[in-house]
Amino acid sequence: MASTLRNIHDHNVIGSEDTVYRYLCPVRKTGSIIGKGGEIAKQIRSDTKSNMRINEALPGCEERVVTIYSTSDELNHFGDDGELVCPALDALFKVHDMIVTDIDANVDADDDDGEDDDVSERKQTVTVRMLVPSDQIGCVIGKGGQVIQNLRVETNAQIRVIKDHLPACALTLSHDELLQIIGEPLVVREALYQVASLLHANPSRFQHSLLTAPSSMHQPGGMLMSAALTSSHRNYAVHRDIADAREFCVCFICPAENVGGVIGKGGGFINQIRQETGATIRVNTSETDDEDCIIFISSKEFYEDQSPAVNAAIRLQVRCSEKVGKDANDSAISTRLLVSSSQIGCLIGKGGAVISEMRSVTRANIRILQKDDVPKIAREDEEMVQITGSPDAAMKALTQVVLRLRANAFDMDHGLVLMPTSFPYFSQVTESSSKAKYAKRDGGKDHDHSKLNSNSKRRNNAS
Numbered sequence: 001m002a003s004t005l006r007n008i009h010d011h012n013v014i015g016s017e018d019t020v021y022r023y024l025c026p027v028r029k030t031g032s033i034i035g036k037g038g039e040i041a042k043q044i045r046s047d048t049k050s051n052m053r054i055n056e057a058l059p060g061c062e063e064r065v066v067t068i069y070s071t072s073d074e075l076n077h078f079g080d081d082g083e084l085v086c087p088a089l090d091a092l093f094k095v096h097d098m099i100v101t102d103i104d105a106n107v108d109a110d111d112d113d114g115e116d117d118d119v120s121e122r123k124q125t126v127t128v129r130m131l132v133p134s135d136q137i138g139c140v141i142g143k144g145g146q147v148i149q150n151l152r153v154e155t156n157a158q159i160r161v162i163k164d165h166l167p168a169c170a171l172t173l174s175h176d177e178l179l180q181i182i183g184e185p186l187v188v189r190e191a192l193y194q195v196a197s198l199l200h201a202n203p204s205r206f207q208h209s210l211l212t213a214p215s216s217m218h219q220p221g222g223m224l225m226s227a228a229l230t231s232s233h234r235n236y237a238v239h240r241d242i243a244d245a246r247e248f249c250v251c252f253i254c255p256a257e258n259v260g261g262v263i264g265k266g267g268g269f270i271n272q273i274r275q276e277t278g279a280t281i282r283v284n285t286s287e288t289d290d291e292d293c294i295i296f297i298s299s300k301e302f303y304e305d306q307s308p309a310v311n312a313a314i315r316l317q318v319r320c321s322e323k324v325g326k327d328a329n330d331s332a333i334s335t336r337l338l339v340s341s342s343q344i345g346c347l348i349g350k351g352g353a354v355i356s357e358m359r360s361v362t363r364a365n366i367r368i369l370q371k372d373d374v375p376k377i378a379r380e381d382e383e384m385v386q387i388t389g390s391p392d393a394a395m396k397a398l399t400q401v402v403l404r405l406r407a408n409a410f411d412m413d414h415g416l417v418l419m420p421t422s423f424p425y426f427s428q429v430t431e432s433s434s435k436a437k438y439a440k441r442d443g444g445k446d447h448d449h450s451k452l453n454s455n456s457k458r459r460n461n462a463s
Contacts, residue, residue, distance in 0.1 A: 013208075014069050019088040019200045020207045023095055024063040024129040024167065030054060032098050033066065044094050048076060050087035052095075061168040065131065067210060068092050072200075089196050096192060100126050100185055127182045128192055132199065133210075134175040137161055139202035140195055147198070157183035157191035175206075245300040248409050250313040250402055252295035252320040253336035253375060253384065259283055259293055261319045269319075279312035292377050294338070295320050303410040310402050317398055318391060333394050336375075337385040339405065344368060344383050346408040347401060354404070364389035364397035 014020055025033065034041050034054060045052055050070040057064050070087035078085040078093070132140070141148050141161060152159050162178040170176040181191045204210075254262060263270045263283060274281055277299075284294040295316065299308035321333040339347070348355050348368060359366050365388040374384045387397045 014210060015071065016205075016208065017203060018069050018071055018207065019086045019203065020067065020069040020210060021088055021092045021196060021199065022131040022210065023066045023068065023092060024131065024169070025054070025066050025095070025099055027057050027062055027064055029099050030057075030064050032101075033095050040098070044091055048087045048091040048094065049074065050091040052091055055169065058168045063129065063167055063169060065169045066095055068095065069207075086200055089193075089200060092196055093189075093192075096128065096189070100188075124184050125182060126185050126188050127180065128188055129181075130179045130195075131166075131170055131176045132161075132179050133204040133206045134163075134177050135206065136199060136202055136204040137177045137179065139198045140179065151191060151194055155183070155187055155191040155194065157181050157187045159191055159195070245302055246410060247298055247300050248307060248309045248406050249296065249298040250309050250405075251338040252297070252313070252316070253292050253338060253377065254283075254295045254320040255322055256285075256291055256293055258319060258321075259285075262295060262316060273312050273315055277308045277312040277315070279308035281312060281316070292375050294377060303406075307406060310399075310406060313402055314395060314398060317395060321394070324388060331391060332389060333391055335387040335394055335398055337387075337398075337401065338374075338378050338382045339385055341370070341381050341383050343405060343408055344385075346404050347385065358397060358400045362389070362393050362396035362400060364393040366397055366401070 032040070033044070035043075041052060041054065044050075048070075050068060052069075053067045055065040055067065068088050068091045070091070072086040074087065075084040076087050076090040077083070078090050139147070140151075140159075142150075148159055148161070151157070158181070160180045162180060166176060166178055170178070179195065181188050181195070183191065261269070264272070270281055270283070273279070279297050279299045282294075282296045284296055297309050297312050297316070299312075301307055301309070317335055318333060321335045323332070324334045325332045346354070347358075347366075349357075355366055355368065358364075365386075367386045367388075368383060369386060370383040374382065378384060385401060387394050387401065389397065
């Protein structure tokens with residue numbers, strides 16, 4: 001009885017051993033699984049004793065994620081032979097069958113046009129697309145691709161794993177990959193069953209974070225934010241004490257001539273970012289350095305919630321950066337961050353492995369500088385992270401850096417073993433210009449990791 005209650009009522013928690021499927025439904029077909037007033041979706045949940053969430057549509061994305069999940073404490077009878085399967089697999093096929101039936105019905109309706117040959121051709125092929133975390137997709141591929149090749153032979157379906165050009169609804173922290181199955185309806189159904197069974201037997205380490213709120217992904221100003229940065233506290237039913245929240249900080253070194261662009265006329269821009277992200281943002285001048293100032297961004301937050309500090313940092317990046325390059329046509333920028341020496345190790349990794357990975361993934365130049373190579377405005381216990389590249393590459397690198405710092409601040413390094421390969425796009429204009437002027441350090445010994453200390457005498461001149 002307890003497990004049944006957990007399946008039906010605990011809609012906002014995915015357990016480590018649960019079965020989870022994320023089926024991509026064409027936006028135009030979602031009505032067939034939602035129904036008037038959500039009646040069909042409610043019926044699927046009730047009949048299968050599984051949980052199902054249909055994420056909101058994202059601008060420019062032609063698919064919506066249907067997340068289906070359940071425990072395996074109780075099993076359902078499935079198919080003509082009454083095979084026992086987990087509730088999530090049962091619900092997955094109810095959703096799939098409704099969508100395919102809806103597609104067939106639309107094709108039949110078009111049959112009146114007299115294009116019999118074209119209609120017959122279209123009726124014979126259906127497509128299934130699912131999102132799968134990369135630490136789970138290996139069970140479908142197999143060593144040397146043997147499993148997926150056997151599935152293709154046994155089912156006659158076209159089965160592909162796509163790593164690039166993912167839909168906007170894909171998540172970054174789970175490093176999603178796209179599983180696509182194409183073929184005749186019965187062929188696809190058999191292949192889907194085989195794949196679903198493999199996924200059931202091999203849960204992802206990241207599935208606890210798969211319940212996100214895409215409604216918060218479309219931020220003011222036309223910016224599409226990554227779901228990795230915008231998971232919402234609305235997904236968590238457990239009451240939390242605000243005293244348990246932690247402060248997370250991002251500290252930009254900003255050229256003095258850029259401060260006006262950061263603040264905006266009458267404080268309009270900085271106040272807009274404060275209001276839209278919920279972060280605390282302070283602009284602190286220095287009595288010892290006329291060239292640079294500090295942009296200090298912070299917020300008290302829970303790890304599973306969206307991060308106001310991260311969102312504000314990404315939106316302020318270009319205005320806080322220097323323009324670098326030989327001529328005005330070179331759009332490269334240089335972003336500088338101050339990081340506590342005790343925290344810098346999470347960005348370097350053993351033997352420089354982490355920083356090398358970030359450089360490879362983002363195609364930005366990421367350097368760690370210390371001591372004499374750090375501006376005077378820094379404290380003695382701080383080092384500088386310098387990111388140089390195109391605005392797009394620099395934004396990707398900043399995303400990597402701040403997410404790792406945040407995970408480290410929350411003692412959650414293990415949650416970022418797999419980092420993003422897809423990133424939010426920001427339409428930004430570089431407003432600053434200066435020259436790059438620092439040496440680099442590529443690697444270093446491991447450090448004790450602790451939270452960034454936000455208390456500093458140099459930061460007492462806030463605007």
